[in-house]
Amino acid sequence: MSNPTEIKPAEAPSPSGLRLKARFPxxxxxxxxxxxxxxxxxxxxxxxFGGVEALPGDFATTYLGQSATPQAVANIRSELGLDRPLVTxxxxxxxxxxxxxxxxxxxxxxxxxxxxGKRLGNSLFLAxxxxxxxxxxxxxxxxxxVHFRNRMPDKIINVLSLAAISLPEFFIGYLxxxxxxxxxxxxxxxxTVYDGMGLAERIQTIALPTATLVxxxxxxxxxxxxxxxxxxxxxAYMETxxxxxxxxxxxxxxxxxxxxLAPIINVVAxxxxxxxxxxxxxxxxxxxxxxxxxxxxxxxxxxxxxxQACGLIFAAVYILLNMVADIxxxxxxxxxxxxx
Amino acid sequence: xxxxxxxxxxxxxxxxxxxxxxxxxAVAAGVTISAAGELFATSAAAQTxxxxxxxxxxxxxxxxxxxxxxxKATSQVMFAAVRTWGDTLVETHPQTRAPxxxxxxxxxxxxxxxxWTFKIRKGVQFHDGKEMTTDDVVATLKRHSDSKTESxxxxxxxxITSIENKGxxxxxxxxSGNADLPAIFTDxxxxxxxxxGVDKPTAGVGTGAYKVKSFEPGVRMTFEKNPNDWRSDRGFxxxxxxxxxxxxxxxxxxxxxxxxxxxxxxxxxTVPLLTRSPNVQLLTTAGGGHYVFIMHCDKAxxxxxxxxxxxxxxxxxxxxxxxxxxxxxxxxxxxxINDTYALFPEGLEQRxxxxxxxxxxxxxxxxxxxxxxxxSEVAFPGAVDxxxxxxxxxxxxxxxxxxxxxxxxxxxSNVWNVQxxxxxxxxxxxxxDQFYSGAYLSTADWNDTKFKNEKFDKLLISAxxxxxxxxxxxxxxxMAILVRDEGGTxxxxxxxxxxxxxxxxxxxxxxxxxxxxxxxxxxRVWLDA
Numbered sequence: 063m064s065n066p067t068e069i070k071p072a073e074a075p076s077p078s079g080l081r082l083k084a085r086f087p088x089x090x091x092x093x094x095x096x097x098x099x100x101x102x103x104x105x106x107x108x109x110x111f112g113g114v115e116a117l118p119g120d121f122a123t124t125y126l127g128q129s130a131t132p133q134a135v136a137n138i139r140s141e142l143g144l145d146r147p148l149v150t151x152x153x154x155x156x157x158x159x160x161x162x163x164x165x166x167x168x169x170x171x172x173x174x175x176x177x178x179g180k181r182l183g184n185s186l187f188l189a190x191x192x193x194x195x196x197x198x199x200x201x202x203x204x205x206x207x208v209h210f211r212n213r214m215p216d217k218i219i220n221v222l223s224l225a226a227i228s229l230p231e232f233f234i235g236y237l238x239x240x241x242x243x244x245x246x247x248x249x250x251x252x253x254t255v256y257d258g259m260g261l262a263e264r265i266q267t268i269a270l271p272t273a274t275l276v277x278x279x280x281x282x283x284x285x286x287x288x289x290x291x292x293x294x295x296x297x298a299y300m301e302t303x304x305x306x307x308x309x310x311x312x313x314x315x316x317x318x319x320x321x322x323l324a325p326i327i328n329v330v331a332x333x334x335x336x337x338x339x340x341x342x343x344x345x346x347x348x349x350x351x352x353x354x355x356x357x358x359x360x361x362x363x364x365x366x367x368x369x370q371a372c373g374l375i376f377a378a379v380y381i382l383l384n385m386v387a388d389i390x391x392x393x394x395x396x397x398x399x400x401x402x
Numbered sequence: 403x404x405x406x407x408x409x410x411x412x413x414x415x416x417x418x419x420x421x422x423x424x425x426x427x428a429v430a431a432g433v434t435i436s437a438a439g440e441l442f443a444t445s446a447a448a449q450t451x452x453x454x455x456x457x458x459x460x461x462x463x464x465x466x467x468x469x470x471x472x473x474k475a476t477s478q479v480m481f482a483a484v485r486t487w488g489d490t491l492v493e494t495h496p497q498t499r500a501p502x503x504x505x506x507x508x509x510x511x512x513x514x515x516x517x518w519t520f521k522i523r524k525g526v527q528f529h530d531g532k533e534m535t536t537d538d539v540v541a542t543l544k545r546h547s548d549s550k551t552e553s554x555x556x557x558x559x560x561x562i563t564s565i566e567n568k569g570x571x572x573x574x575x576x577x578s579g580n581a582d583l584p585a586i587f588t589d590x591x592x593x594x595x596x597x598x599g600v601d602k603p604t605a606g607v608g609t610g611a612y613k614v615k616s617f618e619p620g621v622r623m624t625f626e627k628n629p630n631d632w633r634s635d636r637g638f639x640x641x642x643x644x645x646x647x648x649x650x651x652x653x654x655x656x657x658x659x660x661x662x663x664x665x666x667x668x669x670x671x672t673v674p675l676l677t678r679s680p681n682v683q684l685l686t687t688a689g690g691g692h693y694v695f696i697m698h699c700d701k702a703x704x705x706x707x708x709x710x711x712x713x714x715x716x717x718x719x720x721x722x723x724x725x726x727x728x729x730x731x732x733x734x735x736x737x738x739i740n741d742t743y744a745l746f747p748e749g750l751e752q753r754x755x756x757x758x759x760x761x762x763x764x765x766x767x768x769x770x771x772x773x774x775x776x777x778s779e780v781a782f783p784g785a786v787d788x789x790x791x792x793x794x795x796x797x798x799x800x801x802x803x804x805x806x807x808x809x810x811x812x813x814x815s816n817v818w819n820v821q822x823x824x825x826x827x828x829x830x831x832x833x834x835d836q837f838y839s840g841a842y843l844s845t846a847d848w849n850d851t852k853f854k855n856e857k858f859d860k861l862l863i864s865a866x867x868x869x870x871x872x873x874x875x876x877x878x879x880x881m882a883i884l885v886r887d888e889g890g891t892x893x894x895x896x897x898x899x900x901x902x903x904x905x906x907x908x909x910x911x912x913x914x915x916x917x918x919x920x921x922x923x924x925x926r927v928w929l930d931a
Contacts, residue, residue, distance in 0.1 A: 119815035125467070126476065131557045131847055138552050169467030169474075170619045171604060177466070180618075236651055244659045252460070252656055254645055256622050346649045349460075349656075351621040359465035359620055362811070368466070 088392065092385075099381045103374055107159070110373040111152050114364055120144055121168050121364040142168055155370065165367040167360070174371045177356070182375060184255060185352040188268055189337035192275035197330055200280050204287025211292070223281035235274045235347040242270060252349035271348040275341060279333040286329040290322040297321075324391035331387030339376040451909055455929035457639040460653045460662035461918075464646030466620035471603040472593045473546060473553035478666060478917065479646050481590055483623055485921030486642060487529075488593025488608030491520060491539065491572075492584045494832065496913035496920065499744055501584035505534070505594055505609065506572070515579035515867045520572040526632045528596050529613045536567045541598025543574070546591060555591035557847065558836060579867025581874070585832040590921055611637030611925040620646050625924070638909070638928035657682060657902055663929065664903045664910075666918050669783065670728030676902060685901040687912040687919075690742045690830030690837075692734055693726075693782040693897060695775065695792065697890035700852040701822040707888055708767035714753060714892050715760035716796035722894040725791060726784040730900050734893035737885040738841070739878070742914040743834050745871065747879035753886070760799035772802035776817050780810035781825035788894070789825055819850045826850065830916055834878050835866050842885060851890030858884045906930050 122138040123130060139145050143154075158165055164174040203223070207216040226234065243251035250267045259267070294300060295318065303313040342354025353372055360368035463478025475484045491506040506520040526534040545551065547559035564575040574583065593608050606614035609632065612625035625642040645662065647653045653665040654672060658679045668676060668684070677684055697704035697713070704710060719733040732740065735753055739746055777789040786807060793803040808817050808824075817824050831837040840846055843862055844854040858881055865877035885891065899917040903910060909927045913920035919927075 118812035123815055125474075126552075126554060130554075131560070133549070134552050134554070134556045137550055141552070167467065170469045171471075172619070177619075181466075236655075239652075239655045243661075244655055247659060251659060251661055252645060252647060252652060254622055256618060257616070347652055349645060349647050349649070349652055351618065355620065356466045359467050362465065363467050365467050 088389065091392070092389065095385050095388075099378075099385070102381060103377055106377040107156070107370060107374060108152070110370055111155070111366070114361070114366055114369055115148060117361075117364060119364065121366070125169060125363045125365075155367070159370070159374075164371045167365055167368050169360075169363055169365045169368075174367050177368070178353070178371050178375065180257075181351060181353045181356045184350070185338055185341075185354070187255075187264070188271060188275070188341070188350065188352060189334065191265070191268060192272050192279070192337050193334055195272065196276040196279050196333070197283065199276070200283035200330075201287050201326065203280070204284045205291065207284070207288050208291045208295075219284070223284050226277040227281035230343075231274060231278045231341075232343050232347050234277050235271070235344055238270050238273055239347075254349050254351060256351075268350070271344055271350055274344055274348075275337055278344075279337065283326070283329055283333055287326050290325045291318070294318045294322045320395040320397075323394040327387050327390045327394070331383045335380045335383045338379050449909060451638045451928045452930060453638050453640075453928070455639045455931075456641045456643065457664075457924060457927065457929060458643045458645065458662040459924060460645050460647040460656045460665045462646075462648055462650070462653060462665075462667040464620050464644075464648070468619040469604060470606045470614070470617055470619075471599065472591050472595070473551070473555070473599075473603060475591060476554055479623075479644060481916075482666075482918050482921045482923065483614075483644060484590050484593055485610070486612050486625055486644075486924045487606055487610040487614050488595070489610050490590065490592050491522075491587040491594065494585070494588050494913075494915045494920065496911050496915065499585075499742065499832075499915055501588065505539070506584075506587070509584055511581075511583070511869070513869070515581045515583075515869055516576050518574045518576070518583050519568075520574070522570070522572055523632070526609050527630045528609055529607045529628060530596065531630075532596055534594060534596075534609055536570050536572055538596055538598060539572050539594055540565050540567050541600055542592065542594045543572075543598070545598040545600055545603075553591055555589045557840060558586050558589055578863065580835070581867065581869050582833040582835045586836065588832055588915075612642050615641075622646065636922075636925040639924075642924045644924075654902075657904065660904055662904075663907045664901065664923060664927070666899075666901050668900045668902050670726075670730045670900060673728055673730070673900065681904050681906075683903055683905055683907070685903055685910050685912070686730055687899045687901075687914060687917075688732065688740075688742055689896070689899050689914055689916065690738075690740055691828060691897055691899070691917075692738060692740075692893055693785070693788065693827050693895055694734075694738075694825070695789075695892040695894070696818075696824060696826055696851045697892070698822040698852040699888075699890040700854065703767075703769050703773065704822055704890060706767045706769065708763045709769050709773075710890060711887075712760045712762075712764035712767060712769075712799070712801060713773070713796065715756045715763065716799045716801050717792050717892055717894050718755040718795040719753075719894045720755070721795070722788055722791060726788045727895055727897055730898040732896045732898075734895050735886060736889065736891055736893045737882040738828060738837055738891065738893065739834050739882060740896050742830065743837075745834060745875040745878050747875065747882045750879070750882060750886070755795060757795075757799035760796070760801065764799065764801055772804040773823060774804045774806060775823050775825070776806045776808050776821050777825040778808045778810050778813045778817065780813050781818075782827035782897075785825045792894075819848065832915075834881075835862070838862050838881065839866075842889070853885070853889045853891075855884055855888060903927075 121142065122135040122144060126134055143151065155165065166172060167174055167177065203219050207219045210216045239251055242249035249270050251270060253267050253271050255264050255267055299317060300313060303317050341352065342358055345352040345355045353375065357369060357372035360372065461479045461482060465477060468477055468480050472484050472488060475481060489505050491504060492501045493504040494500065495502050505523050505526065507523045509518060509520045511518045522536045522539055528534055543565045546553040546555045547562050561576045561578060561580060562574060563577050566573045596607055606617065611628055611631050613628050615624040615626050617623045623644045627637055627640050631637050647656060650669050654676055656662045657665045660681060673684060676682055697710055699705060714736055723729065723731050723733055733752065735750060775789055777785050779786055789805050793805055796803045818826050828841065831840065839862065841848050841850060842853050842858065843849065844859050861877050861881050865874050868874040868877065901918060906929050907927050908930050910923065911919050911926050913922065
């Protein structure tokens with residue numbers, strides 16, 4: 063049992079690791095991406111910390127504003143440990159964050175995790191709802207405009223969606239409010255959701271911001287769908303497929319879809335990320351308690367724990383959605399699985 | 403009561419006129435001032451408040467960083483919230499700003515105004531059912547004034563040396579006489595909490611007309627009626643909901659569509675459009691808040707009083723009120739006090755736009771080249787436009803003003819109180835003394851004009867301890883003249899508080915103390931069916 067000769071030498075890991083990578087390229091890729099994501103998040107946290115530090119004024123002075131006295135400022139600083147050196151403060155924050163403790167907000171003295179959880183839930187709810195409507199609609203309209211390429215329906219779809227994307231989002235929001243809330247009185251405004259609201263009521267409340275977001279992201283996805291399908295359809299291998307007598311359905315499923323999907327998935331992922339992290343203007347206009355407004359408020363008074371938590375979540379959402387987009391693209395298109 | 407005053411009284415009853423307008427017109431119609439004041443009070447009271455209903459307010463100035471701890475209440479939303487759930491020892495009269503009893507029933511002072519004794523009201527219950535005692539009051543004041551305090555009221559309580567419970571009375575000792583101590587206790591940070599809020603500053607438990615039901619910072623706050631309220635002349639609606647709406651257009655949309663009953667901070671530019679809506683009433687009140695251009699008296703070139711005078715004569719105040727405030731305000735006279743303050747020095751000559759005098763002082767100052775004015779959108783609403791107007795009017799007097807537009811973020815830490823010439827604003831304070839002590843005394847923390855004048859300081863200290871009102875008024879007059887003619891403040895305008903409500907909203911009291919009926923809006927109004 064303790065015969066050393068029976069034990070295989072330990073040179074195996076690297077070839078077997080390589081083999082693992084060759085056998086499960088997707089798993090290896092995901093693992094690699096996850097590792098990089100962690101590093102990226104770490105870098106993001108350093109950047110945010112440095113960025114907020116570089117802003118003029120610290121929490122104590124900005125929070126008390128005109129009513130601050132030097133004594134009160136000093137008391138807040140020493141209570142929060144703002145008088146400690148920069149690196150010490152960062153390391154102690156990082157220590158907490160690694161254990162899942164994002165600390166308490168300096169301003170409201172509430173748990174950051176709890177607050178962020180609520181706001182993130184709101185943001186995801188709104189984004190999710192907008193996505194459920196926008197993605198199928200965009201892809202559907204894209205296919206429709208391919209079908210009617212350069213004819214009237216195609217032109218109408220294009221003009222309308224371009225008009226929607228050209229208007230600033232707050233303006234679309236105001237127009238919707240003016241017509242649907244003020245003039246016709248059929249929509250709910252403000253779109254403030256809160257604890258204890260039923261699902262049906264919640265959905266009704268977010269109707270206008272959802273419509274705004276759909277209009278904002280529609281054109282981008284729709285046009286990418288249209289362009290991707292058109293470019294694939296006009297490629298040589300589709301012609302070959304047709305010429306060698308494949309049925310149209312088979313040609314589309316086997317040859318067209320895998321090639322067209324990758325760019326569509328990418329643009330969808332980018333838009334989804336935008337829906338979660340880039341909608342602060344829409345939140346303000348509709349008085350919607352999402353993450354964006356939460357972070358802006360925190361930055362205004364330099365509430366570091368909240369800014370850090372929001373920044374990391376935003377970064378994580380971007381990284382995650384991009385990763386999912388890449389993975390889906392690879393799954394959809396076998397060629398991408400074996401890069402040369 | 404003649405027909406015209408009857409008509410005016412009717413308009414007050416309908417909620418369409420504030421005290422200022424009423425007094426102005428009634429006095430013009432030959433009614434004496436005190437009679438007009440009483441008339442106003444009776445017509446306003448003639449409306450019988452209707453009980454019940456759910457009041458919704460859409461307010462600007464809330465953030466996710468808001469704290470329910472009154473010591474940390476700085477935003478507009480928290481100001482209104484604190485007034486809704488809490489009470490202070492003293493309140494101010496909505497029209498005269500005279501201190502009135504609240505949780506303190508009465509007060510008396512020693513002849514040197516150094517030792518103050520307050521009788522504390524008995525039989526008042528906190529929202530948690532506990533009886534309020536003098537010990538709670540002592541603990542509250544201590545929490546806001548001791549050396550560990552993080553309170554926004556710490557500055558105004560600095561002169562307190564001891565706070566004691568002597569046989570059930572509150573006794574406060576000051577390091578020097580201050581005739582205005584009761585007025586200081588109206589500060590909204592100083593709401594009385596159980597054991598001073600030492601154990602749970604964010605509990606939101608007080609003695610106010612409404613109990614806090616839920617609070618989501620920066621989003622929404624809800625209240626329900628306090629059934630054991632010690633006052634019967636307030637708290638008419640059943641529930642109150644404050645929604646934070648930082649977008650001006652959103653507030654207007656919410657009001658016009660009837661989703662909220664009251665909004666604050668209406669942009670004067672949008673008033674004509676807003677009042678076109680048949681369901682909306684405008685609720686404006688004159689206040690002591692003002693917009694300023696501040697020069698540092700100790701930094702070149704502004705250390706030269708002739709240059710300061712030249713710039714003071716080079717600004718067109720009338721035009722600013724018209725263009726920047728849309729007429730919702732009054733011209734300023736280069737000192738920070740107007741007739742909303744007690745003991746206002748009447749009859750001082752109004753400084754006017756006078757290019758000739760400006761030229762004269764400018765020449766005398768020997769200054770050449772342009773002066774650099776820093777401004778920003780956050781300095782006050784319309785600050786950049788106002789700076790350009792100033793530049794234009796000064797140009798006609800031969801003075802070149804160069805405008806530098808600064809970023810809003812960090813303006814209050816990098817530019818205001820740091821750079822020698824900048825745009826800024828001030829809110830109102832409870833008394834002249836509080837204002838001058840905070841911003842014009844040589845040693846004041848926020849002496850943003852670096853105005854250091856021995857004579858002024860002496861006057862300020864002796865006026866503070868002076869109990870004879872006539873003597874005190876004379877001193878304030880001298881101080882106003884000193885600031886006006888030697889100070890670094892260019893004060894073009896006092897801004898009105900411009901709020902709006904739906905026509906259903908009744909009983910709104912135009913309170914000159916501060917914005918939103920001095921924060922009491924939720925406890926004072928009722929909803930007409």
